[in-house]
Amino acid sequence: MPDRPKLMHEATVARRLDFGQGYFELVLDCPELAQAMQAGQFINLRVRNELYPLLRRPFSSFDWLADSRGKARGISLLAHVVGQGTRLMSRLEAGQKVSINGPLGKAFEPPQDPAARVIMVGGGIGLAPFMHLVRQWGRLGHKHELVLLAGARSQRDFVFMKRFAETGVETLLATEDGSVGVKGKVTLLLEAELQALKGRPATVLTCGPWRMMEAVSAMCTSQAIPCYASLERVMGCGFGVCNGCVAKVRTEDAPGYRYAKTCVEGTVMEGASLIW
Numbered sequence: 001m002p003d004r005p006k007l008m009h010e011a012t013v014a015r016r017l018d019f020g021q022g023y024f025e026l027v028l029d030c031p032e033l034a035q036a037m038q039a040g041q042f043i044n045l046r047v048r049n050e051l052y053p054l055l056r057r058p059f060s061s062f063d064w065l066a067d068s069r070g071k072a073r074g075i076s077l078l079a080h081v082v083g084q085g086t087r088l089m090s091r092l093e094a095g096q097k098v099s100i101n102g103p104l105g106k107a108f109e110p111p112q113d114p115a116a117r118v119i120m121v122g123g124g125i126g127l128a129p130f131m132h133l134v135r136q137w138g139r140l141g142h143k144h145e146l147v148l149l150a151g152a153r154s155q156r157d158f159v160f161m162k163r164f165a166e167t168g169v170e171t172l173l174a175t176e177d178g179s180v181g182v183k184g185k186v187t188l189l190l191e192a193e194l195q196a197l198k199g200r201p202a203t204v205l206t207c208g209p210w211r212m213m214e215a216v217s218a219m220c221t222s223q224a225i226p227c228y229a230s231l232e233r234v235m236g237c238g239f240g241v242c243n244g245c246v247a248k249v250r251t252e253d254a255p256g257y258r259y260a261k262t263c264v265e266g267t268v269m270e271g272a273s274l275i276w
């Protein structure tokens, strides 16, 4: 039987990059974790070695880092300060140790058809896993054409987009206040993308606010385009014990649905399989 990847790690903070507006990137040295981590998976981080905050906090991997010989060295997280846990994380300094569980959950899978255009639709901090995806699929030699449709309330929520620009991935922006890119929701960009396909195969991957992913999934389902969503539910344990992260999944049998633990059955799940 193949060895199961190790799930408990002590990572060292290599550096923290502050983008402003409460967004920051935390670069973590942890070769074993980086070796196993795939785009779309998440880690559960203990923000400090004290009783409070008790629960670990879940984060997608944002970037994947290698040493000068190309060997896995670490991952980074892109985080936004929303509460006490992320505030404490935003003060972590180089050299500090943090306890991590991961990799957890399921990854984004490349479509089998190499001709399929992969349309990534990210909203706000939900853009994070797509950076890792661009890096990972490039490294593994996947030839799919990638396009990133990025949505946010305002330009202020795009302060980290320069990190995507470094990868060269085709990127289109939409903001609700029109401060950069198309004015409106990111689904406007998706509508145009889907129209331009003209029968060409495509797969849509999405991560962001629930209502955005629901709309993305509905648009794809109506055009029979496969859509996979990374469901960032509020989580407790991160590995299937607490039932804190469930989503409704369609079933053939009565009552027509069941509850899936998104931390183990997802977080990446087929949009059409969900009752949003």
Ligand SMILES: Cc1cc2nc3c(=O)[nH]c(=O)nc-3n(C[C@H](O)[C@H](O)[C@H](O)COP(=O)(O)OP(=O)(O)OC[C@H]3O[C@@H](n4cnc5c(N)ncnc54)[C@H](O)[C@@H]3O)c2cc1C
Pocket (backbone or CB within 6 Å): 042, 053, 057, 058, 059, 060, 061, 077, 078, 079, 080, 081, 082, 083, 084, 085, 086, 087, 125, 128, 129, 231, 232, 233, 234, 235, 267
């Ligand atoms: C699988 C997964 C991946 C994630 N990846 C990232 C990431 O890459 N970058 C990032 O910044 N955040 C990410 N999150 C969200 C992140 O885990 C939360 O923002 C964080 O736990 C909040 O901790 P806190 O102590 O700062 O805030 P809390 O004090 O715990 O909460 C502050 C507020 O944020 C809300 N909140 C907490 N968790 C979530 C959530 N999952 N979705 C929506 N609202 C939430 C709470 O309801 C509350 O209103 C992810 C969540 C999941 C489940």
Ligand code: FES
Pocket (backbone or CB within 6 Å): 234, 235, 236, 237, 238, 239, 240, 241, 242, 243, 244, 245, 246, 261, 262, 263, 264
């Ligand atoms: S977070 Fe505990 S079961 Fe999913």
